[in-house]
Amino acid sequence: MNTSESSDRVSGPGQWPEQRASSEAWYDAYGEAYSALPGRSDLRCPNCGHRALRIVFTGHVEDRVGYASFWCDNCRYGIHISRVSVPDGVEILPLGESAERRRRVVPDYRIVPPPDRDDVDPMSEVGEDMLVARSSEECHLYMELHPCECGEEFFEWSRHHLEERPDHPRVSVYEGTCARCGRERRFEFEVPAVSPEPGRYGDDGPSRIIDPGEFLVSSRQFAGNVPPDPGDLAVSELGYAYNAIDLAVAGVEETLKFVPPGAEAVPPEAFTSELGRKTYDADPDAFTRDRLERTLAEYIAVRDPYAAVLEE
Template identity: 40%
Template sequence: MDLRLARSSSEAYLYMARQPCEGCGSAGLVADRSASEIVDDVLARRYWGACGQCGAAREFVFRVPDEPSAAVAGDQGFGDSRPSELLDPGEWLEIADALLARIPVSPAGLTDAQRREAYADLDAGAAALEEVLKFVPAGAASVSPFAFWTERGRRFSLDARWRFDTERLRDSLAEVRAAQRDFAS
């Protein structure tokens, strides 16, 4: 069994939430159980539960980082310095867009809870942009077209190739971090 690496539980849960059910096609998994195990002499984590829509049993198994320090703990990050093996750069940019689209134009008039939620969405959106940047080879001007392996990611790349330019990605990340300061409570 060739297992893909889940660099953190956050990355694993995000991946599982995006995968369509084989039974009904709806995305998501109510993963109420997980366990570490050895699969083909590799440390792995198995998640299982039910489809949130039709209740069909679902299961995912991922390889885990060899070194505990390689996993991200306690922050919004989705993984270590390696590019994701679960989500391609197009999917990460799509995730960033979805998170950042929820941000109000201004923090004025928001409750403390709404400000915290916006801040968390900005933090997760910035982390997703950082994930896209991990696919840029050292010294390259953009993400390679060969870095996209999913249909969804390739389609997103073809529709907005310019958005994968290194400079644009870094500028977008800086803008998100600046906006995050405005929403800090």
């Protein structure tokens, strides 16, 4: 055995070696391991040097969108990647899986803070730069796009209040406990005094916290839950379906805001999240003005019959 590999081996439960690798090194290793899927890479851990890196995806089996847990089985350090496309041929751990089942697949490991934030507590949701949201709908979608470190997607916040601060005149604070792991979570957003109309994410400008790929994926998920014919649903389900397809429309409208005036498509540099970049790479044409306008028209055509039924 290579002695350089054995020097940092974890000798027992609770014995954590020193974390030496930069967060950038961890993200680079994740990129290489992801590119090798569905095969298995032979990469060394950026921290301890062992060939013991593992990836597990938790998410939606149907649309193959999930969250990546990436760690080393030897030193038990790693990272968590929010909202990624899961390659074909790779198993997905379904959302809602029991904690016991999840622990058998994903062990306890220490999260390395993300790039440029090595001095920030990795358990904190609130960074030094305030998140600027344009509406409560945008706050809610942002929180849905950022699951708990344990993989739990749904954040059932139980406390919400507004604060006034010298540097941020109106701050919306959401707090709650993760239903799966019990972790206390907190999100803070700077919000405007006047919000857009209900069901809209923001004003005429593009979002500063959600990228176009994330908006389009969320729109597809909302639209996928709504049958084209309102008659297929019970009366009690019509309001939920209308709200879902209305948010699908709003998400495409937000995606279109990233198309610069006079341009024919969303520029590649607008995609700043892992999910956004993967979605764009998989189908760049989906982000042309023409395709987006056609998608918007299709969703509006589904929404209008629901509006008509609810007005009766």
